[in-house]
Amino acid sequence: MTDTQPRWSVRTSLLLLALGLSSCASTVAPPASRHWDCFAAADALERKQHVVLGVLPNVYFIDEDKPSRIEDRLLHHKVPALSVAVIRNGKLDWTAAWGELEANGSRAGCESLFQAGSIAKPVAVLAALRMQQEQQIDFDKNIETYLTSYHLPAGKQTDQNPVTLNNLFEHTSGLTPGGYMGYGPGEAIPTDHQTVRGEPPSNARKVEVLSAPGSGLAYSGGGYTVAEIALQDRLHKPFEQLMDEWLLAPVGMKQADFTQPLPIASQEITARGHVADGSAVPGGWHNHPEQAAAGLWASASDLAALLVEIEKAYRGESRVFSQAGIRQLLAKHVEGHAYGFRLVGEGDRIFLTHYGATVGYRAGMTLNLETGDGAVFLSNSDNGADLGLEFLGAVSRVYGWPVFREIRVERATQMPEVLQSLAGAYTFAAQGWRIEVVFEGGRLAVVFPNGDRYFMTPIQGAPLEFIHPDTAVRASFDREAGEVRIHLYGQIGLRQAGSK
Numbered sequence: 001m002t003d004t005q006p007r008w009s010v011r012t013s014l015l016l017l018a019l020g021l022s023s024c025a026s027t028v029a030p031p032a033s034r035h036w037d038c039f040a041a042a043d044a045l046e047r048k049q050h051v052v053l054g055v056l057p058n059v060y061f062i063d064e065d066k067p068s069r070i071e072d073r074l075l076h077h078k079v080p081a082l083s084v085a086v087i088r089n090g091k092l093d094w095t096a097a098w099g100e101l102e103a104n105g106s107r108a109g110c111e112s113l114f115q116a117g118s119i120a121k122p123v124a125v126l127a128a129l130r131m132q133q134e135q136q137i138d139f140d141k142n143i144e145t146y147l148t149s150y151h152l153p154a155g156k157q158t159d160q161n162p163v164t165l166n167n168l169f170e171h172t173s174g175l176t177p178g179g180y181m182g183y184g185p186g187e188a189i190p191t192d193h194q195t196v197r198g199e200p201p202s203n204a205r206k207v208e209v210l211s212a213p214g215s216g217l218a219y220s221g222g223g224y225t226v227a228e229i230a231l232q233d234r235l236h237k238p239f240e241q242l243m244d245e246w247l248l249a250p251v252g253m254k255q256a257d258f259t260q261p262l263p264i265a266s267q268e269i270t271a272r273g274h275v276a277d278g279s280a281v282p283g284g285w286h287n288h289p290e291q292a293a294a295g296l297w298a299s300a301s302d303l304a305a306l307l308v309e310i311e312k313a314y315r316g317e318s319r320v321f322s323q324a325g326i327r328q329l330l331a332k333h334v335e336g337h338a339y340g341f342r343l344v345g346e347g348d349r350i351f352l353t354h355y356g357a358t359v360g361y362r363a364g365m366t367l368n369l370e371t372g373d374g375a376v377f378l379s380n381s382d383n384g385a386d387l388g389l390e391f392l393g394a395v396s397r398v399y400g401w402p403v404f405r406e407i408r409v410e411r412a413t414q415m416p417e418v419l420q421s422l423a424g425a426y427t428f429a430a431q432g433w434r435i436e437v438v439f440e441g442g443r444l445a446v447v448f449p450n451g452d453r454y455f456m457t458p459i460q461g462a463p464l465e466f467i468h469p470d471t472a473v474r475a476s477f478d479r480e481a482g483e484v485r486i487h488l489y490g491q492i493g494l495r496q497a498g499s500k
Contacts, residue, residue, distance in 0.1 A: 081108035085304035090372030117356025120296035155209030174211035185283025273360015426493035
């Protein structure tokens with residue numbers, strides 16, 4: 001899993017300095033060669049304290065919920081560690097970290113490494129942008145121009161409409177959709193060629209051109225692996241070396257690394273992943289040989305340095321990226337995305353946002369190019385997305401952002417017999433979905449095909465409106481001509497006859 005695409009188990013996306021308890025004051029001495037100090041600008045302390053002490057749940061019940069400390073929210077969500085960075089006016093404002101690299105283990109620090117998931121994708125794109133600036137590649141050329149060790153199988157591409165780096169990076173290549181699950185400790189790691197061909201020991205689908213290039217947006221991790229092969233074929237170096245030379249070192253991302261598996265020397269400062277119940281991922285993490293799609297290890301400071309450099313380039317003040325290149329890259333929007341970045345907000349208050357998810361980790365980063373404001377969060381838990389969004393919400397309130405605010409609702413009361421009358425199996429004919437609505441323990445729950453159970457809370461609004469407090473998923477019901485309908489994810493499902 002390497003992306004927060006809409007799916008049943010996660011909100012559509014797939015989105016903290018503790019006073020006296022900063023994780024930088026670790027009881028375990030970090031390696032002397034590492035820089036472990038957290039950072040704060042001279043005037044940032046008050047802003048930081050307001051964020052740290054003012055965290056609200058993503059769904060805020062009016063007259064009920066109170067602001068919490070970030071440490072309390074870590075405990076609530078069963079997240080062992082959170083590392084963050086905040087950017088203000090194009091400069092790093094502060095960094096902080098809380099918790100432990102693994103449950104009951106060493107303290108996390110501001111330079112601790114986390115898996116960044118799909119945030120690897122924009123990092124790979126930006127490295128390729130520099131290559132294009134130096135005329136090493138051309139985003140608009142047929143990808144076969146650069147592929148020598150592998151070639152795409154015949155599909156919906158043509159000589160007149162070929163697959164290019166441009167549409168591979170945009171997710172408009174028409175290639176096999178989906179992400180990657182990675183490989184656990186002891187599992188054989190496939191080569192890039194085995195991955196794109198779907199050959200053992202790869203656990204991925206074969207890459208094929210299933211739709212005409214440019215015909216629509218469809219997330220494809222396989223597309224990034226094809227680009228990874230092409231860049232290596234063109235420049236004759238391992239991918240991790242290309243990323244270090246073309247992006248990580250020039251930007252100053254000191255801890256970041258695309259090496260897979262992660263070097264032993266880095267593992268002492270690396271956060272171990274944890275699943276939703278709080279238990280550790282066996283072996284600590286999954287390896288991701290699909291480096292361009294999901295293979296980035298980074299600290300929050302690393303990703304903040306990248307965002308600062310992007311903003312500098314947007315203003316024409318970067319020595320790494322050209323202003324024209326960055327503006328061109330971000331000017332082309334496809335269904336609310338720009339090369340994988342989600343465009344959150346409106347007008348000149350748009351935040352370029354990207355999330356990442358691998359087994360045991362959740363990450364996010366966002367940047368407003370006009371104001372130079374942004375933030376990063378990294379966590380070592382499958383529950384980290386909710387906590388990360390709460391952090392972004394706290395930053396938004398303190399720094400006056402128009403996005404990432406909590407959803408404010410008012411609780412309503414529904415009689416048990418009303419809730420019972422809504423139970424049953426619902427089908428969404430147009431989408432091919434089927435869900436169950438059950439009445440358990442005096443509450444209504446939506447049961448998704450993967451087994452996730454969302455216990456819903458009645459709220460004020462429509463007569464039969466509900467919300468899931470943890471994910472903000474809303475559902476409402478109505479009755480028409482004797483039939484019961486559910487409104488969910490913007491779609492309408494019909495209760496099957498006799499399914500109460």
